[in-house]
Amino acid sequence: MSLTATTPPGAPPRTPLRGRLAVLSVMLGIFAVVTTEILPIGLLTPIGADFGVADGTAGLMMTMPGVLAALAAPVVTVATARADRRLMLCAFVLLLALADFLTAAATDYRLVLAARVLVGITIGGFWSIGAGLAGRLVRPAAAARATAVIFSAVPLGSVLGVPAGTLIGDLTGWRTAFVAMGVLSTGVLALLLLTLPALPPDRVTRPAVLRALLRTTGTRFALLTTFLIVLAHFGTYTYVTPFLREVTHAGTGTVTAFLLVYGAAGVAGNFLGGALVARRPHTAFGAAAATIAVATALLPVLGRSEAGALALLVLWGLGYGAVPVCSQTWFARAAPQTPEAASVLFTASFQATIAAGALGGGYVVDHVSLPAVMALGAATAGLVVVAAGIHRARHAC
Numbered sequence: 001m002s003l004t005a006t007t008p009p010g011a012p013p014r015t016p017l018r019g020r021l022a023v024l025s026v027m028l029g030i031f032a033v034v035t036t037e038i039l040p041i042g043l044l045t046p047i048g049a050d051f052g053v054a055d056g057t058a059g060l061m062m063t064m065p066g067v068l069a070a071l072a073a074p075v076v077t078v079a080t081a082r083a084d085r086r087l088m089l090c091a092f093v094l095l096l097a098l099a100d101f102l103t104a105a106a107t108d109y110r111l112v113l114a115a116r117v118l119v120g121i122t123i124g125g126f127w128s129i130g131a132g133l134a135g136r137l138v139r140p141a142a143a144a145r146a147t148a149v150i151f152s153a154v155p156l157g158s159v160l161g162v163p164a165g166t167l168i169g170d171l172t173g174w175r176t177a178f179v180a181m182g183v184l185s186t187g188v189l190a191l192l193l194l195t196l197p198a199l200p201p202d203r204v205t206r207p208a209v210l211r212a213l214l215r216t217t218g219t220r221f222a223l224l225t226t227f228l229i230v231l232a233h234f235g236t237y238t239y240v241t242p243f244l245r246e247v248t249h250a251g252t253g254t255v256t257a258f259l260l261v262y263g264a265a266g267v268a269g270n271f272l273g274g275a276l277v278a279r280r281p282h283t284a285f286g287a288a289a290a291t292i293a294v295a296t297a298l299l300p301v302l303g304r305s306e307a308g309a310l311a312l313l314v315l316w317g318l319g320y321g322a323v324p325v326c327s328q329t330w331f332a333r334a335a336p337q338t339p340e341a342a343s344v345l346f347t348a349s350f351q352a353t354i355a356a357g358a359l360g361g362g363y364v365v366d367h368v369s370l371p372a373v374m375a376l377g378a379a380t381a382g383l384v385v386v387a388a389g390i391h392r393a394r395h396a397c
Contacts (some may be wrong), residue, residue, distance in 0.1 A: 019138035021195040023146045026130045026137070027153045029093055029192060032185045033126050034157025035165065036100055036119055037065050037354075039181060041238055042166030042259060043174040045245060050174070051109040055242045056362030062238050063362075064113050066355025068120025069127070073348040076125040077205050077340065085129050085199035086192070092126040093189045100182030104175040123351060131328075131343035136199060154324035155270035163259035166241070170252050209341045218334030219345065221391050226327045226349045228384045229289050233320050234357030235364075236296050236377035240313075243299070243370045248309045258306075258313055265317030273322020277329045282392035285326045289384035291319030297378035300371030324350075 040047060040061040048058035080088055099118035106112045134146035168177040213219045244250045244258060269288070277284035295316035302308030328346055335342035364373040 016139070016142075018195065018197075019142070019146070021191075022137040022197070023134060023149050025188065025191040025195045026089070026133055027150045028184075028188045029089060029126060030130060030150065030153035031157045031161075032093070032096060032181065032188050033123055034154060035161030036096060036178075036181050036185070037069075037123055038062070038157070038162055039165040039177060042162040042241055042256075043169045043177060044239070044241055046169060046174045047112075051112070053109055054366055055239060056366035059238050059358045059362035059365075060113060061116050062234065062358035063355045064116040065120035065123055066351045066353070066358065068117050069123035070348045070352030070355065072121045072124025073128045073344050073351065074207075074210060076121065077128040077344050078207060078210075080125075081205050082201050085133065085201065086196040088129055089126060089196065090189055090192050092122045092129075093185055093192060096122040096126075097182045097185035097189065100178045100185055104178040104182065120351070124347060127347040127351075128340065128344045131346070132340040133199065137196075151325060151328060152270065154328075155266050155321045160263040160267070163256060163263045166256050166259055170256055205338070205340050205344060209338055210344060213335050213338070213341055213345060216334050218330065221387075222327065222330035222334055223345070223349050225285055225289075225330070225384050225387055226346075227353050228380055228387065229285075229292070229323055229327070230350055230353035231357045231360070232289075232292060232296070232377045232381035232384070233323065234354045235361035235380070236357075236374050237316075237320070238358045238361050239365050239370060239373060242365070243303070243374070244309060247300070247370055248303055248306060250306055250309070254306065258310055261310060262313040262317040265314045266321035269318040269321025270325060272318070274325045277322070277326050281326070281329060281333070282388045284322060285330070286385045286388035286392075288319045288322040288326055289381045289388065291315055292323075293378045293381035293385065295319065295378075296374045296381065299374045303374075 040058070044055060044058050044061075047061070048055055051058075095118050099115045099122065102115040102118070103112055106115065131150065134150050135143040138146045165177045165181075168180055214223075241255060241259075244255045245252075250258065273284050273288060276287070295312045299309065299312050299316075303312055327350065331342045331346040335345075361373045361377075364376060
């Protein structure tokens with residue numbers, strides 16, 4: 001990704017410390033966004049029981065923000081293209097905190113879904129703007145490292161947010177987990193206000209820019225593979241807690257421990273994928289997809305025992321940990337001169353597919369079975385391996 005480091009007119013001179021703190025605040029913002037989005041995965045069963053809804057219906061908590069984020073990414077980014085990016089980021093984090101507190105206080109499931117709409121708007125806006133800001137917050141020599149730090153929030157939120165939220169929910173109730181996220185989001189808002197400089201628009205994202213990107217081969221490949229791999233993952237992982245409880249017959253404490261192990265594996269997968277994708281992008285994406293395919297295919301068979309389930313969750317974590325960095329890298333390769341536009345497409349495609357995966361997985365869970373949704377996820381992930389192989393054969397890297 002090519003990012004230009006520029007100091008906005010009128011902004012105070014940036015010191016290395018100020019730049020690092022600004023990057024940290026954006027990274028924590030993305031961490032809060034990602035964690036809030038996927039927090040219901042680890043709490044799906046107790047939330048559903050509290051409101052008297054089935055697991056598939058409870059999965060709408062994942063579908064709602066995904067749909068809204070996919071719509072908000074291009075709409076909000078284009079509509080606010082001339083607004084100060086600092087103010088927009090702060091506004092989105094404030095909205096996130098309100099959504100967390102509203103969820104914690106909800107007495108009706110419909111109110112929970114309304115709060116998840118706010119989460120979706122925040123995801124689409126914050127991600128699309130924040131993901132391409134690293135080069136404006138630090139000196140040019142540190143831009144690449146700052147970008148890596150910001151994107152590290154994706155695997156950290158994805159693979160640590162669920163087990164941490166599950167642990168809090170198990171100890172003190174699922175509402176407390178959302179209160180904790182509201183408090184974290186409020187703290188992030190304060191940090192953004194203190195550390196970010198004024199950030200007037202650098203490159204205005206227009207609809208024509210987005211349409212031009214959609215016509216490139218690289219963007220289309222990124223869209224296809226992102227759709228398939230995210231569909232496979234969230235169509236299955238959204239329901240991993242019910243699977244562990246109903247099929248593996250793991251206790252509450254065991255499920256929490258398993259998700260923590262999965263999280264640690266995911267962090268390792270992020271760094272392994274990040275190291276590989278820069279040199280062999282097709283191999284990195286294909287390997288991540290193959291790992292997820294194997295883990296989800298074997299889970300209905302070997303996952304009936306706790307030892308088998310744990311081993312497969314480690315494998316699954318390694319695979320999915322590499323997915324966000326692989327996907328973002330492909331979008332960045334397709335649009336090196338327009339990082340915010342690339343972030344818009346990355347965010348919209350990722351979030352739309354999260355919604356589709358959670359919705360489709362919920363239908364299969366409610367009408368077929370939990371093992372069936374794992375098998376379908378494995379088949380979908382296998383298509384990514386095929387797509388990466390075909391694209392590599394046609395476009396040698």
